[in-house]
Amino acid sequence: MAAITGAAQGIGRRTAVELARRGYAIALNDLRPPAETLAEVREAGADAVACTGDVSDETVVARFAVAVRDRWGAIDALVNNAGVSFIAPAETISAAEFRRVIEINLVAPFLLSQAFGATMLAQGSGSIVNVSSIAGLFGVGDRSAYNASKHGLIGLTRTLAAEWGGRGVRVNAVCPGWVKTEMDAADQAGGGYSDADIVNRVPMGRFASPEDIARAIAFLADRAQSGFVNGHALVVDGGWTADASWETLRLRKR
Numbered sequence: 001m002a003a004i005t006g007a008a009q010g011i012g013r014r015t016a017v018e019l020a021r022r023g024y025a026i027a028l029n030d031l032r033p034p035a036e037t038l039a040e041v042r043e044a045g046a047d048a049v050a051c052t053g054d055v056s057d058e059t060v061v062a063r064f065a066v067a068v069r070d071r072w073g074a075i076d077a078l079v080n081n082a083g084v085s086f087i088a089p090a091e092t093i094s095a096a097e098f099r100r101v102i103e104i105n106l107v108a109p110f111l112l113s114q115a116f117g118a119t120m121l122a123q124g125s126g127s128i129v130n131v132s133s134i135a136g137l138f139g140v141g142d143r144s145a146y147n148a149s150k151h152g153l154i155g156l157t158r159t160l161a162a163e164w165g166g167r168g169v170r171v172n173a174v175c176p177g178w179v180k181t182e183m184d185a186a187d188q189a190g191g192g193y194s195d196a197d198i199v200n201r202v203p204m205g206r207f208a209s210p211e212d213i214a215r216a217i218a219f220l221a222d223r224a225q226s227g228f229v230n231g232h233a234l235v236v237d238g239g240w241t242a243d244a245s246w247e248t249l250r251l252r253k254r
Contacts, residue, residue, distance in 0.1 A: 001047075002078070003027040003079070004027070004029070005030070005079065005081050005112065008033075010181035012079070019221065020044040021044050024046060026046045027051065030052060033050060035050075055111065056108040061112055064115070065112075076125075076221070078117075079221070080113065080128065080131060084104050084105065085146055087192055090144040120168070120169045127220060129217050130174075134237050137241060150175075173234065174220065174234050175233050201247070213236055220234060
């Protein structure tokens with residue numbers, strides 16, 4: 001079975017459906033009831049349950065982990081997908097705003113990994129997949145809190161991989177480039193960038209789809225496919241981080 005946070009929309013929803021189609025039972029979490037995702041994974045034939053709440057709250061995390069353990073006993077995969085974007089110049093961000101991003105994007109995955117990892121360690125197997133970003137590998141302007149949280153998430157991934165790999169629990173991360181989701185639509189509404197800004201930057205000439213990221217997550221979750229992959233940050237960005245070309249050179253290659 002697999003537990004997925006941020007499952008009401010975007011990458012989380014598509015990951016839930018992808019894993020359901022591969023035979024996993026599914027536990028969903030989001031701030032709001034993920035009713036549409038729940039219906040879709042059940043339609044795919046999965047046994048599924050939804051638990052709402054803010055995963056930066058330790059009591060919510062504990063309740064989620066207990067609900068999963070009581071229903072299924074064992075857990076194969078945890079996908080730490082829940083996250084928030086925050087765009088503002090660094091000099092304007094309050095301490096409370098910065099802390100809130102860190103709490104959701106970094107502290108919550110730690111709490112979830114700790115709670116679900118306890119079951120995985122006891123059973124001697126399991127896979128944790130953290131959804132980071134290419135913003136966890138490089139700096140992106142006006143995103144100091146977000147970038148810091150995603151860099152930290154990769155550091156957490158590698159540290160847990162080092163601590164738990166010898167006990168059967170693999171911990172990896174995916175690092176998406178820009179993905180066409182509800183979060184992207186909200187960020188673009190602020191006027192900070194356009195579709196062309198992203199498409200012209202990516203050698204493959206498009207945004208990632210949520211399905212692109214879901215399939216990468218499913219690969220890392222599956223012991224049969226990635227059983228010796230541990231502590232890895234899998235970049236899924238269409239070549240963004242591979243290409244140091246200036247824009248006119250990049251576009252001439254299309």
